[in-house]
Amino acid sequence: MRIAVLYFSHETVSFLKNDTTLEDFVYPGSPRRDEALLSHDPKGYMGGFVQVAREHADVELVGIESPGFPRTGTGSGWVTEEAFEHFTGRMVEELKSRGPFDGAYLCIHGAMAARGVPRPEAELARRVRAVIGPQAFIAATFDPHANEDEEFLRHADMAFCVKYFPHYDMHLQGERAARMLVRAIRGDFQPTTVTVKVPIITATVLQWTGASPWMDLVQRALTWEAREPDVFVNFMFGFPWADVPDVGITVQVLTNGKPDMARKIADDMAQAVWRQRKALVNAAKVYLIPEGVTLAKQALAKGDTPIVLADHSDRSGYATWLLKEIIAQDLHDVLIATVADAAAADALQKMKPGDAFDLEIGGRADESAGEPVHITGTVRITSPHGGAVEFGRGNLLLISRYLVQITEPSQIAAFGIDLARFKVFVIKSRVHFRRGFDDSGFAKTILLVEPTEPFLGTVRLEALPYQNVDLKRFYPYADLTFP
Numbered sequence: 001m002r003i004a005v006l007y008f009s010h011e012t013v014s015f016l017k018n019d020t021t022l023e024d025f026v027y028p029g030s031p032r033r034d035e036a037l038l039s040h041d042p043k044g045y046m047g048g049f050v051q052v053a054r055e056h057a058d059v060e061l062v063g064i065e066s067p068g069f070p071r072t073g074t075g076s077g078w079v080t081e082e083a084f085e086h087f088t089g090r091m092v093e094e095l096k097s098r099g100p101f102d103g104a105y106l107c108i109h110g111a112m113a114a115r116g117v118p119r120p121e122a123e124l125a126r127r128v129r130a131v132i133g134p135q136a137f138i139a140a141t142f143d144p145h146a147n148e149d150e151e152f153l154r155h156a157d158m159a160f161c162v163k164y165f166p167h168y169d170m171h172l173q174g175e176r177a178a179r180m181l182v183r184a185i186r187g188d189f190q191p192t193t194v195t196v197k198v199p200i201i202t203a204t205v206l207q208w209t210g211a212s213p214w215m216d217l218v219q220r221a222l223t224w225e226a227r228e229p230d231v232f233v234n235f236m237f238g239f240p241w242a243d244v245p246d247v248g249i250t251v252q253v254l255t256n257g258k259p260d261m262a263r264k265i266a267d268d269m270a271q272a273v274w275r276q277r278k279a280l281v282n283a284a285k286v287y288l289i290p291e292g293v294t295l296a297k298q299a300l301a302k303g304d305t306p307i308v309l310a311d312h313s314d315r316s317g318y319a320t321w322l323l324k325e326i327i328a329q330d331l332h333d334v335l336i337a338t339v340a341d342a343a344a345a346d347a348l349q350k351m352k353p354g355d356a357f358d359l360e361i362g363g364r365a366d367e368s369a370g371e372p373v374h375i376t377g378t379v380r381i382t383s384p385h386g387g388a389v390e391f392g393r394g395n396l397l398l399i400s401r402y403l404v405q406i407t408e409p410s411q412i413a414a415f416g417i418d419l420a421r422f423k424v425f426v427i428k429s430r431v432h433f434r435r436g437f438d439d440s441g442f443a444k445t446i447l448l449v450e451p452t453e454p455f456l457g458t459v460r461l462e463a464l465p466y467q468n469v470d471l472k473r474f475y476p477y478a479d480l481t482f483p
């Protein structure tokens with residue numbers, strides 16, 4: 001049994017001005033193939049897939065040359081047509097030269113936006129199908145921020161989407177993809193799917209599955225999976241920062257040759273999602289930055305620390321709105337991780353701990369990043385990726401080359417920083433930080449904030465310059481009836 005393994009993932013914020021280029025996918029270790037690809041993420045989708053596939057002695061995995069996640073992380077815009085065509089073109093050539101295959105595993109994200117390719121994941125599946133033929137099976141794993149419609153499962157047979165945000169079950173979904181792909185190839189599982197789009201669009205900060213109603217809908221999907229053998233239910237939240245035609249919520253149901261059951265469960269899930277629409281779009285309180293910093297100050301005075309101040313909306317990493325307000329309101333004992341600034345990261349390479357620091361930081365990337373902020377202080381850490389500068393009353397600012405999403409306090413402690421010194425943690429994250437700062441019990445106060453003006457990461461989606469999405473087709477931007 002020969003299974004081709006491919007990886008092509010990005011979560012594209014198409015409103016950012018810097019395209020995700022071919023060069024952004026090429027760095028030491030990327031692209032990779034064979035064992036380097038199969039072993040690259042042991043705790044993630046790939047690790048789960050490879051582990052279960054290799055429980056079967058007759059399975060041979062063939063790692064097809066695949067680019068890693070771009071080095072820009074999620075801080076870059078449209079994937080260029082050149083990049084998409086280059087990597088998918090090489091994949092197709094290698095599938096031809098190393099085939100035939102009984103199946104293919106696509107380790108993808110679902111929120112890629114590529115210039116000239118309206119549905120990149122479905123297009124990848126279509127091209128893979130064209131090479132490996134109609135008899136072979138294609139299984140994929142997805143991030144719940146996937147933007148997908150019926151098109152993907154027209155070309156692929158199976159999809160397994162993460163249920164939780166933070167994404168705790170990536171390895172598990174990889175395991176399931178492997179098990180069901182092997183069973184399908186053996187003739188023991190006949191993939192039968194239904195896809196339903198639910199016309200609701202939400203900012204990602206609202207989609208935390210640790211609170212209702214998002215957690216209730218995840219529970220409903222889990223309950224269906226528990227009730228019926230060989231049923232898999234994907235509840236995809238969608239990713240509104242990619243300006244693509246298939247945004248919004250998606251339900252996919254996979255059964256073993258039971259189209260009526262797939263339809264029934266998909267309709268049940270879709271109706272349950274629709275009934276909760278008002279609560280779904282109001283699931284989190286987001287403060288404007290000045291108010292958020294004032295609330296942080298009050299919590300500090302009351303001793304409700306540590307405090308997390310999360311700017312959920314910064315998509316370039318360069319945003320300085322929160323840094324500016326922290327200085328204006330003279331907040332103290334604050335750790336800021338991070339403000340991205342490639343020029344400052346370069347400048348830090350020429351400095352050493354103890355040196356005086358006097359530079360304008362951040363801003364400039366686009367209007368959503370705001371103005372640079374003048375920081376005068378003392379260099380405390382330098383690293384190839386940036387460094388840390390102490391300023392004000394016990395504040396430490398971490399400067400990075402690219403957008404960094406801090407999800408665990410241990411990411412900061414890894415730099416030798418004593419976390420106990422700080423009372424306020426300022427991070428750029430929407431929900432993933434809950435993993436290390438909330439679910440762990442670390443923070444006493446959590447405040448989600450965004451700038452006063454609705455910039456590109458805002459919950460106020462009506463402020464975004466969509467070209468390919470008509471918000472009037474989605475709740476809460478229209479008064480719709482859903483059949």
Ligand SMILES: [Zn+2]
Binds near residue numbers: 143144145167
């Ligand atoms: Zn995600």
